[in-house]
Amino acid sequence: MTTFQEKLQEHKTPLKRGDFHTLQINVGRKCNQTCTHCHVDAAPWRTEMMDEECAHKVGAWIRKHKPAVVDITGGAPEISEYFRYFVEVGKEVGAHVIDRNNLTIIETKSYSYLPEYLAKHEVEIVASLPCYLEENVDEQRGDGVFQKSISALRKLNAVGYGTTLPLTLVYNPIGAKLPPDQDELEADYKVELKKRYGIEFTRLFAITNLPIARFAVELRENNEWDSYMELLSNSFNPATVDGLMCRSTLNIGYEGEVFDCDFNQMLKMQLKQNDKPLYLWDVDPEQMKDIDIKTANHCFGCTAGAGSSCSGEVA
Numbered sequence: 001m002t003t004f005q006e007k008l009q010e011h012k013t014p015l016k017r018g019d020f021h022t023l024q025i026n027v028g029r030k031c032n033q034t035c036t037h038c039h040v041d042a043a044p045w046r047t048e049m050m051d052e053e054c055a056h057k058v059g060a061w062i063r064k065h066k067p068a069v070v071d072i073t074g075g076a077p078e079i080s081e082y083f084r085y086f087v088e089v090g091k092e093v094g095a096h097v098i099d100r101n102n103l104t105i106i107e108t109k110s111y112s113y114l115p116e117y118l119a120k121h122e123v124e125i126v127a128s129l130p131c132y133l134e135e136n137v138d139e140q141r142g143d144g145v146f147q148k149s150i151s152a153l154r155k156l157n158a159v160g161y162g163t164t165l166p167l168t169l170v171y172n173p174i175g176a177k178l179p180p181d182q183d184e185l186e187a188d189y190k191v192e193l194k195k196r197y198g199i200e201f202t203r204l205f206a207i208t209n210l211p212i213a214r215f216a217v218e219l220r221e222n223n224e225w226d227s228y229m230e231l232l233s234n235s236f237n238p239a240t241v242d243g244l245m246c247r248s249t250l251n252i253g254y255e256g257e258v259f260d261c262d263f264n265q266m267l268k269m270q271l272k273q274n275d276k277p278l279y280l281w282d283v284d285p286e287q288m289k290d291i292d293i294k295t296a297n298h299c300f301g302c303t304a305g306a307g308s309s310c311s312g313e314v315a
Contacts (some may be wrong), residue, residue, distance in 0.1 A: 253265050
């Protein structure tokens, strides 16, 4: 199989870092769910979480460099005791703050405050909902998840999300296939969720499942690894390269390690300078243009078809 770097060279599409735009903070692996497609291998029993020293170092960096976007993810990021700290530091410097929310966290007693809190701080919610059909969602994310998600969405609608505040839903395919057209899928979601449940949302992201972590295990168990990698490689679209999230994003792990994206983080592809592993507090974003983006064959997932990133299609 042609490697990702060979494919870039074949199409004369060099992948270079552009201007810094987004700081994506992965606060840890603990989650209240265990989803089959999760690239983080997040679960309720995971214990890896950002500590106080690291959180305050990251907060100091945000205050100094003032990223345009602070994107908080996990696991379920709200489980972190520093989730609200990052929300409030981000808003303090004028950043657009994103919460990567799994919806069901809102249905737990300890986190029932979230709709009002997030609305107060005008945080964008990017929420997983892989289908508007109950059986498909529960197959991918666990029994009962769909009904909890619908309940959470109604609570978010009640405080203005989907109308005056941004509520983005995320679609991931079930199985070894690419997402359908994002605009057409968004139109279907809007009709079906409104008709069936009275739910409104702002937009939809269609994101390809990358062949890492739990999904990679599933592919191998089903003898679909080779065919899925071939599908991704054969679907390479050079028009997606300029819009890839790794060109404008710095992603950090729960210990402050710096990566090009959350997928590279899960594969432990930490960025280095002069053979020294980089941590956020070592980094000036203006100097990052000199550091190569790390790639491997999982990157085909971001360049297949219309492309895929943390903000959906890229071409």
